[in-house]
Structures are given as C-alpha cells and as structure tokens.
Amino acid sequence: MFSLVLFDIVNSNTADNSLADESILNITSRILVNRNSIEGKTADHVLVEQWQDYVLANAILANYLNILIVQASKSDFSLLKESNCTTYIKSPNSFRQTISQLSDNIRLILIDLYKDLNRIQIGLERFPIHLKTIFLLIKKGNNDSISTHLPNLLKKGENIVNDSLIILKNPKIKIGQVKDLIIELDSLITKVTSDNTLTLQIEDVKTQWNLFNDLFTQLSIQAEHAINDFLLQFNWILEQFIQLNIDKYRDLIINLLQSKGIEIERTTDLLTIISQTYVDISLEYTNEKITSNTRLILITNEQERKDIIKQYRYELQPIAIKFARLALKRHDEFLQRTQNRQKNYEKFLNEMSQNDLNLLLSIN
Incomplete structure (x- = not known):
C-alpha cells in the first residue's frame, strides 16, 4: 500500500508540499499499526520448527539406501x-537394476x-552487512552519496x-x-516378494526421501x-525514495523499512544455516557414502553382506546424534540472533560513524 502512495507522490511532483507529507505520514501510521497488530506464527514457522529433522535425512537416507x-x-x-x-x-524385470536406477x-x-x-551459503554470507550498509547510507549519507551508491547497492542485493x-x-x-x-x-x-526386510528398507528410504x-x-x-x-517491496520503495527530498524523509523510510x-x-x-548444515553433513558423511556405493550391488558373499549391513546400522546412531547436536546448536544461535536482531540494528545505526559508512561502501 505504501509503495503505491509513494509512487503517486513521486510522479505527481508533490513530494515537497504539505499534502504529500500528510499522505505519507498517514499511510505510514496505518502500516505501522497493521504491522503491530499482526500476531501468531511467522510464515516460515514450519521450516523453523522442523528443519533440523529435515536436514538429518541427508545422512540417514544415504545410510538406508546403502543397506538397501x-x-x-x-x-x-x-x-x-x-x-x-x-x-x-526403467527395468521392471530386474529388482537389482531398479535399485541401481534409484541409487x-x-x-x-x-x-x-x-x-x-x-x-547459497557462500552467496548469502555477507548479505546481512549488505542490508545494514543500505540502512546506514540512508541514515548518514548526503544526497550525492545516496544517489551514487544506493542504486548500486540495490542492484548488488538483487543479484x-x-x-x-x-x-x-x-x-x-x-x-x-x-x-x-x-x-x-x-x-x-x-x-512379488514376501521378504519383509526388503519392504521395510524401501519404506525407510521412502520416509527419508x-x-x-x-x-x-x-x-x-x-x-x-x-x-x-527484497525485490518487490524493499528495493522498489528505496528506488522511489531516491527521487524524494532525502533529508526530509530518511527517518521515515528507515522507520518504515527496518x-x-x-x-x-x-x-x-x-x-544460510540450513544450507551450511546440509553442506557440513554432506562433506563429513553423505558424499562419501553415495559416491562409493556402486560396488555394493555386486557383493556375492553372504557374510560380507551381513558385516556391511551391521556396520551401517552401527554407525548410524552416533553420526545422527552428532549431526543433530550440530543442527540444534545452529538453531539455538539462530533463535538468539532473531531475538536480538532489532536491538542490534538500532545499535548499529546509532554507533556507526561516517567513516564506518565510507569503509562499508568501499567493500560493498
């Protein structure tokens, strides 16, 4: 809603008059009221609550698949x-070929x-400081600095x-x-078979998948x-902001977009933390298991089969516990950052100097 009003103000060339001020202030107050009235779970609550279970499937799946x-x-x-x-x-006449196809x-x-x-984890690593640099530029930058750097920052953020x-x-x-x-x-x-061991193992693989x-x-x-x-709300509004009287509206924009x-x-x-945890699990366990499993379909010795299956089942619990602890640690750290994010943003904007802004602009 705000973006539409702002667009009208910019294109009607009334950004400096009292009517424009009143329009922006009115729409801002309505947005802030609506924002404060929203309660309940966030849109990503399913992912927040369950990602630790999801990401463990990376290792458990590799283990179950190799047993199969x-x-x-x-x-x-x-x-x-x-x-x-x-x-x-593809080859329904051969169970083995089907398992090879699946693998x-x-x-x-x-x-x-x-x-x-x-x-993804590499690409998003510096995105938080990139966002903060945009806010710091709006708060402390002069007209020329904002006009020069903000479009580039928005384009880089978009990329x-x-x-x-x-x-x-x-x-x-x-x-x-x-x-x-x-x-x-x-x-x-x-x-086609009465072997419950096979059917249960396929069911286990299906559950993890x-x-x-x-x-x-x-x-x-x-x-x-x-x-x-980012693209349709954050970026677009800031692109319109460049056309306004920057000194007059910078606090309003920060208040609205923070x-x-x-x-x-x-x-x-x-x-980022989900990607990072997935990558770490893959590096330590999954990649090796799935790239070295092609020989397993060729085993001919029954005792060797039993020994390998026993080893896979033996190693699963400790490795799952290890990765579960890693995921829990990162989840707790994420929740702590979430709790402190508003305070940290305000502290950042209040404590950073013009020199800090210049340094951030030089590396962003």
Whole structure:
C-alpha cells in the first residue's frame, strides 16, 4: 500500500508540499499499526520448527539406501506380476537394476544439491552487512552519496538474492521424480516378494526421501518470499525514495523499512544455516557414502553382506546424534540472533560513524 502512495507522490511532483507529507505520514501510521497488530506464527514457522529433522535425512537416507543396495545384491527378480507395466521404473524385470536406477538418481541429486547449497551459503554470507550498509547510507549519507551508491547497492542485493535463492526453486522436479519412482517401487515390491526386510528398507528410504521433499518444498517457499520481499517491496520503495527530498524523509523510510529489512535478514539467515548444515553433513558423511556405493550391488558373499549391513546400522546412531547436536546448536544461535536482531540494528545505526559508512561502501 505504501509503495503505491509513494509512487503517486513521486510522479505527481508533490513530494515537497504539505499534502504529500500528510499522505505519507498517514499511510505510514496505518502500516505501522497493521504491522503491530499482526500476531501468531511467522510464515516460515514450519521450516523453523522442523528443519533440523529435515536436514538429518541427508545422512540417514544415504545410510538406508546403502543397506538397501546390499540387500538387493542377494537375489534378483522381476517386479512385474502378470502383464503389469511401470511408469517410472526403467527395468521392471530386474529388482537389482531398479535399485541401481534409484541409487544413481539419488546420487546425482544429492551431489547437485550439495553444490547448490554450498553456493547459497557462500552467496548469502555477507548479505546481512549488505542490508545494514543500505540502512546506514540512508541514515548518514548526503544526497550525492545516496544517489551514487544506493542504486548500486540495490542492484548488488538483487543479484545476491537472485543468484543464491533461485537455486532453491530448481530441485523440486527432480526430487519429485525420485519420489514417484520410490512410490512405484514400494507399491510393487509387496506383490512379488514376501521378504519383509526388503519392504521395510524401501519404506525407510521412502520416509527419508519424503523428508527431503518436504525440506526443499519449504526452502523453495521461503526463497520465493525472500525474493519478493527484497525485490518487490524493499528495493522498489528505496528506488522511489531516491527521487524524494532525502533529508526530509530518511527517518521515515528507515522507520518504515527496518522491520522489512530485519524480516529479510532473518529469512536469509535461516536459509544460510540450513544450507551450511546440509553442506557440513554432506562433506563429513553423505558424499562419501553415495559416491562409493556402486560396488555394493555386486557383493556375492553372504557374510560380507551381513558385516556391511551391521556396520551401517552401527554407525548410524552416533553420526545422527552428532549431526543433530550440530543442527540444534545452529538453531539455538539462530533463535538468539532473531531475538536480538532489532536491538542490534538500532545499535548499529546509532554507533556507526561516517567513516564506518565510507569503509562499508568501499567493500560493498
């Protein structure tokens, strides 16, 4: 609402008269009242509450998948009963080939996700100080400085947001395709074998993949929110602000946009810690497990099968506990930062000097 009024003021060339002042102040007060009246959970509450469980699926999935591959090495059989056909399974006459297909697809997706999330955590690392630099420029910069630097800062912020967050919108299709493959396999396996160990292991893999699907569904939603918040609300309003009497409206703009800036920073902070935790789990455990599992389907010795499965089951609990503690630590740190974010913003804007602004502008 504010952006529409501001647009009208700028384009009607009335920014310096009392009518414009009154319009902006009225709309500002309404926005602030509406903002203060909003209660309840934040839009990202599902991700905030459950991301730790979601991200552990990275390691648990690799463990369960490798156990399934070892089990598939024991015997081969057709997944078809009578003249049934399949949609996602390429070789329904071979259970082993189907498990290899599943493993290959999961491996490719997990490696790509590792690369993408590593890129995200690097890209978003300096985004909080970038946002603060924008606010500090509005608070302390003169007309020439704002006119020179603000468009560049907004463009750089737009590039950071687009380059980092649009990645999160990409993997949904591939993740969904693997989900469909697992569902089809799960629906066929009970019809062609009475081996409960196999059916339960497939069910375990499906459960972890569903968590994966939920994680990236939520990440995609929050990435979309962050992109819209920054590009359509934050950036656009500041682009109009440049055309106004800067000295007259700088406090108003800071007051109006600070909550939005804090909200954007909170969202990118959450996406960063999730990406960082996923990458760390991948580096320490998942990547090695999924890149070295191709030989498991070729095992011919029953004792070797038992020993390998025993080892996978033995190592799962301590590694899951270790990663759960890592995720919990980062979650607690995120909650602490969230609690202090408003206070830290105000402290930053009050304590930073003109020299500090000049330094930040030189590195941003």
